Amino acid sequence: MPIADKQQSIQxxxxxxxxxxxxxxxxxxxxxxxRKVVHDLLHSHEAFAPLAVVDGExxxxxxxxxxxxxxxxxxxxxxxxxxxxxxxxxxxxxGLWIERMASGQDALREKMALFWHGHxxxxxxxxxxxxxxxxTIRQHALGRFGDLLMGVSKEPxxxxxxxxxxxxxxxxxxxxxxxxxxxxxxxxGNYTESDIKQAARAFTGWGFSxxxxxxxxxxxxDDGPKxxxxxxxxxxxxxxxxxxxxxxxxxxxxxxxxxxxxVDDQAGNLATNPRIDALADRFYSSGYDISDLLExxxxxxxxxxxxxxxNRIKSPVELxxxxxxxxxxxxxxxxxxxxxxxxxxxxxxxPPNVAGWPGGRNWIDSSSLLFRMQLPNILLxxxxxxxxxxxxxxxxxxxxxxxxxxxxxxxxxxTTFEQAxxxxxxxxxxxxxxxxxxxxxxGPAQRALVLKRVKxxxxxxxxxxxxxxxxxxxxxxxxx
Amino acid sequence: MKRRDFLTQSALTTAGTMLIPHFLKAFELNQLGAAPxxxxxxxxxxxxxxxxxxNTVVPFRNxxxxxxxxxxxxxxxxxxxxxxxxxxxxxxxxxxxLYDDGLVTxxxxxxxxxxxxxxxxxxxxxxxxxxxxQYLQTGWLGRYLDANCAGSxxxxxxxxxxxxxxxxxxxxxxxxxxxxxxxxxxLYNQTRSGLVENLATVKPAHAHDNVGYLYKTLAETxxxxxxxxxxxxxxxxxxxxxxxxxxxxxxxxxRLKTVSELIQSGVSTSVYYISISGFDTHINQPxxxxxxxxxxGDAVKAxxxxxxxxxxxxxxxLMTFSEFGRRVKQNASNGTDHGTANNVxxxxxxxxxxxxxxxxxxAPNLTNLDEGDLKYTVDFRSIYATLLRNWxxxxxxxxxxxxxxxxxxx
Numbered sequence: 001m002p003i004a005d006k007q008q009s010i011q012x013x014x015x016x017x018x019x020x021x022x023x024x025x026x027x028x029x030x031x032x033x034x035r036k037v038v039h040d041l042l043h044s045h046e047a048f049a050p051l052a053v054v055d056g057e058x059x060x061x062x063x064x065x066x067x068x069x070x071x072x073x074x075x076x077x078x079x080x081x082x083x084x085x086x087x088x089x090x091x092x093x094x095g096l097w098i099e100r101m102a103s104g105q106d107a108l109r110e111k112m113a114l115f116w117h118g119h120x121x122x123x124x125x126x127x128x129x130x131x132x133x134x135x136t137i138r139q140h141a142l143g144r145f146g147d148l149l150m151g152v153s154k155e156p157x158x159x160x161x162x163x164x165x166x167x168x169x170x171x172x173x174x175x176x177x178x179x180x181x182x183x184x185x186x187x188x189g190n191y192t193e194s195d196i197k198q199a200a201r202a203f204t205g206w207g208f209s210x211x212x213x214x215x216x217x218x219x220x221x222d223d224g225p226k227x228x229x230x231x232x233x234x235x236x237x238x239x240x241x242x243x244x245x246x247x248x249x250x251x252x253x254x255x256x257x258x259x260x261x262x263v264d265d266q267a268g269n270l271a272t273n274p275r276i277d278a279l280a281d282r283f284y285s286s287g288y289d290i291s292d293l294l295e296x297x298x299x300x301x302x303x304x305x306x307x308x309x310x311n312r313i314k315s316p317v318e319l320x321x322x323x324x325x326x327x328x329x330x331x332x333x334x335x336x337x338x339x340x341x342x343x344x345x346x347x348x349x350x351p352p353n354v355a356g357w358p359g360g361r362n363w364i365d366s367s368s369l370l371f372r373m374q375l376p377n378i379l380l381x382x383x384x385x386x387x388x389x390x391x392x393x394x395x396x397x398x399x400x401x402x403x404x405x406x407x408x409x410x411x412x413x414x415t416t417f418e419q420a421x422x423x424x425x426x427x428x429x430x431x432x433x434x435x436x437x438x439x440x441x442x443g444p445a446q447r448a449l450v451l452k453r454v455k456x457x458x459x460x461x462x463x464x465x466x467x468x469x470x471x472x473x474x475x476x477x478x479x480x
Numbered sequence: 481m482k483r484r485d486f487l488t489q490s491a492l493t494t495a496g497t498m499l500i501p502h503f504l505k506a507f508e509l510n511q512l513g514a515a516p517x518x519x520x521x522x523x524x525x526x527x528x529x530x531x532x533x534x535n536t537v538v539p540f541r542n543x544x545x546x547x548x549x550x551x552x553x554x555x556x557x558x559x560x561x562x563x564x565x566x567x568x569x570x571x572x573x574x575x576x577x578l579y580d581d582g583l584v585t586x587x588x589x590x591x592x593x594x595x596x597x598x599x600x601x602x603x604x605x606x607x608x609x610x611x612x613x614q615y616l617q618t619g620w621l622g623r624y625l626d627a628n629c630a631g632s633x634x635x636x637x638x639x640x641x642x643x644x645x646x647x648x649x650x651x652x653x654x655x656x657x658x659x660x661x662x663x664x665x666x667l668y669n670q671t672r673s674g675l676v677e678n679l680a681t682v683k684p685a686h687a688h689d690n691v692g693y694l695y696k697t698l699a700e701t702x703x704x705x706x707x708x709x710x711x712x713x714x715x716x717x718x719x720x721x722x723x724x725x726x727x728x729x730x731x732x733x734x735r736l737k738t739v740s741e742l743i744q745s746g747v748s749t750s751v752y753y754i755s756i757s758g759f760d761t762h763i764n765q766p767x768x769x770x771x772x773x774x775x776x777g778d779a780v781k782a783x784x785x786x787x788x789x790x791x792x793x794x795x796x797x798l799m800t801f802s803e804f805g806r807r808v809k810q811n812a813s814n815g816t817d818h819g820t821a822n823n824v825x826x827x828x829x830x831x832x833x834x835x836x837x838x839x840x841x842x843a844p845n846l847t848n849l850d851e852g853d854l855k856y857t858v859d860f861r862s863i864y865a866t867l868l869r870n871w872x873x874x875x876x877x878x879x880x881x882x883x884x885x886x887x888x889x890x
Contacts, residue, residue, distance in 0.1 A: 076763070076813055343646060345646070350600075352649075353601050353615060355615035365647045365660070365697070366647070366697065366700070367646050368647070369701065374673075391757035391758075393603060393757055393759070395529060440685065440686060443684055444685075446684075449675060452674070453675070474679070475684070475695055476684065479690055479691060
């Protein structure tokens with residue numbers, strides 16, 4: 001079967017397993033065997049480092065704050081200030097994470113954390129809880145799925161988001177038990193309503209303390225016998241997680257979702273696909289070793305088949321972090337990265353609901369496509385922003401949305417980028433740049449249109465800049 | 481070469497020399513202007529943030545209302561009564577006058593089972609018409625577009641227009657999306673930036689699934705933007721069609737004015753969508769809500785006056801909803817927290833005559849609450865089903881995924 005050329009294959013790997021790579025890295029890695037490049041992606045030299053914008057504060061939730069207001073311990077001015085600070089901290093955490101993605105450091109970890117953020121989708125307004133949740137998914141992103149599942153399930157942010165604080169003996173709340181089966185592990189059709197009811201009883205008492213620590217409240221726990229998946233015992237929450245991991249459909253469900261994310265978001269029904277079956281079996285037998293699964297996928301010959309290359313629609317965050325990484329773009333205002341995410345429909349730490357972002361073609365409609373095509377002009381050539389994302393109804397996020405819409409100053413470090421193309425002759429520049437920037441071929445019509453953007457008599461460096469901005473504005477650049 | 485010239489010339493060019501996207505062929509055949517099946521127009525105004533329904537339609541004879549809202553309740557003598565039980569917030573004078581003209585229907589207690597009190601989730605549910613525990617990736621109006629598109633050779637985003645810069649989930653379908661247009665001229669200019677305009681007429685080097693999809697979306701966007709802009713221009717003058725109606729200078733006023741201009745231009749759009757925000761009134765509710773309600777009432781009155789003046793009152797129906805109502809009991813910050821069931825308004829002509837009063841159902845029952853919140857009695861999807869089946873004359877069951885009772889409202 002045909003295999004894509006080496007440069008394109010390496011770029012494919014870096015786009016799918018990260019946020020692209022700089023021309024220098026592509027040149028360097030193109031001379032190494034794929035399996036070594038994959039090995040390095042999986043075993044970063046850097047130790048895991050948590051992202052931190054807040055510390056020490058107790059993640060007091062809103063009802064508690066309101067109570068303090070009623071009691072007079074906190075006045076309204078302080079309350080408003082606290083809400084404003086929280087929103088700004090979430091924005092800063094969002095920005096810090098995008099910055100980390102764009103840095104290229106430990107790229108596969110961040111890419112997988114993005115995947116897990118969509119899989120274990122969660123949004124609460126408390127920045128301490130969100131920061132803790134984010135670092136848990138980042139920490140276990142390449143580890144064992146079981147550790148990740150247990151870690152996320154005990155996150156105060158998740159317990160609050162899925163109402164497990166209200167899940168008590170004699171008054172069970174099934175939200176968490178349902179989503180853990182439907183969305184996190186088994187998928188629909190692999191459990192019964194009774195399994196959910198019984199599992200919800202096992203999770204009673206799982207909550208968190210006012211200082212944001214997981215807490216098992218024994219007096220709220222229903223310690224009677226439960227029957228889940230045909231097994232009976234005086235199960236607690238940890239037992240349910242263990243039972244879920246013991247079920248093969250969990251491995252199958254997670255593997256298929258990851259395959260769609262990494263390999264083929266246009267795949268049809270994969271329910272009886274032998275390739276997914278084999279990957280899922282291996283994932284299960286390895287004790288849910290995420291790195292092993294990734295290595296298997298990323299080193300497989302089929303991963304580099306032309307049908308998969310350049311056929312994934314970049315999510316807004318992939319597009320943004322990818323452009324930032326390629327051209328070392330930095331923004332003067334923190335608000336700019338939020339503005340772009342809001343306009344394009346993906347704001348980190350604000351997934352639409354527990355099912356995460358639908359992805360794929362859902363990213364594209366008339367207005368989002370037009371904005372994507374204008375973005376290079378805005379960022380690289382100081383183009384004007386003349387649109388405004390709509391407000392989401394929540395008074396607290398609107399505080400931020402209203403600011404800094406029209407000013408977007410970005411600094412591009414062109415010199416580094418240009419160096420890679422210093423020795424390319426003018427007539428070869430469009431194709432050399434397109435081969436690096438696009439994972440789709442540059443058609444003759446597109447090539448002619450791109451060339452029109454170059455002003456006559458411009459310098460080599462000016463040509464690189466104009467061509468880059470034009471190529472990044474093509475529909476082909478929306479794909480990786 | 482101008483786009484129009486290109487189109488004219490390419491129509492004369494021998495087939496095969498240039499591959500014209502299928503959609504453009506449709507354009508040449510002048511099918512873009514095909515009128516919507518029903519000849520009716522639906523305008524949706526979404527109040528984002530959770531409008532406080534109890535202070536919008538006030539139960540002014542209810543002691544519980546006054547007891548639970550010591551500083552927020554609207555005084556009995558201020559309420560604009562519409563029967564001996566309920567009446568409008570005094571800021572809704574304009575809406576009251578429309579009501580008196582027989583143009584407004586109030587539907588109380590609208591909601592859905594197992595209500596969600598998160599803005600985002602509840603708005604998702606309203607926009608996708610899903611159950612509370614179901615996650616849909618398409619909106620109900622997007623599926624309306626899909627249904628119109630099925631079996632036809634071309635799908636037109638402009639059949640549903642959101643007057644905004646970005647598109648809501650409500651208008652996203654699986655094979656076609658609606659069109660976001662805040663200003664026809666601005667959108668048109670955006671699609672005229674050399675690259676966009678030219679790319680819409682070429683095809684990609686490879687016919688990979690997704691790249692083909694992007695090019696198709698682009699061609700549809702450019703084509704729809706041009707169609708809407710062309711339509712909205714007055715013949716000869718070159719200016720966008722201007723309505724004679726006078727609108728308040730609010731955001732909603734401006735957007736409804738745009739809707740009116742598009743309707744009067746004869747554009748083949750059957751659904752318009754507008755959202756306005758600011759209803760999340762946890763703190764110091766009264767001034768904020770009154771300001772917004774006044775803007776709403778004044779803008780809607782101006783719009784309806786405009787429709788009447790252009791003889792379209794019987795063909796245009798406006799629906800207003802919010803993602804949830806608010807808690808019965810006020811909070812400690814002179815505001816209200818997120819609640820559940822809420823009222824929905826239908827405004828416009830063509831509503832059945834002879835109804836004694838245009839209040840669809842009973843006022844909220846404040847003695848039978850669900851943890852402090854109103855219980856719904858009308859599923860919002862019954863309203864959607866009614867609008868789809870009886871107003872837009874389409875298959876509500878296919879679009880909503882199952883049968884909801886229609887309400888005999890339209």
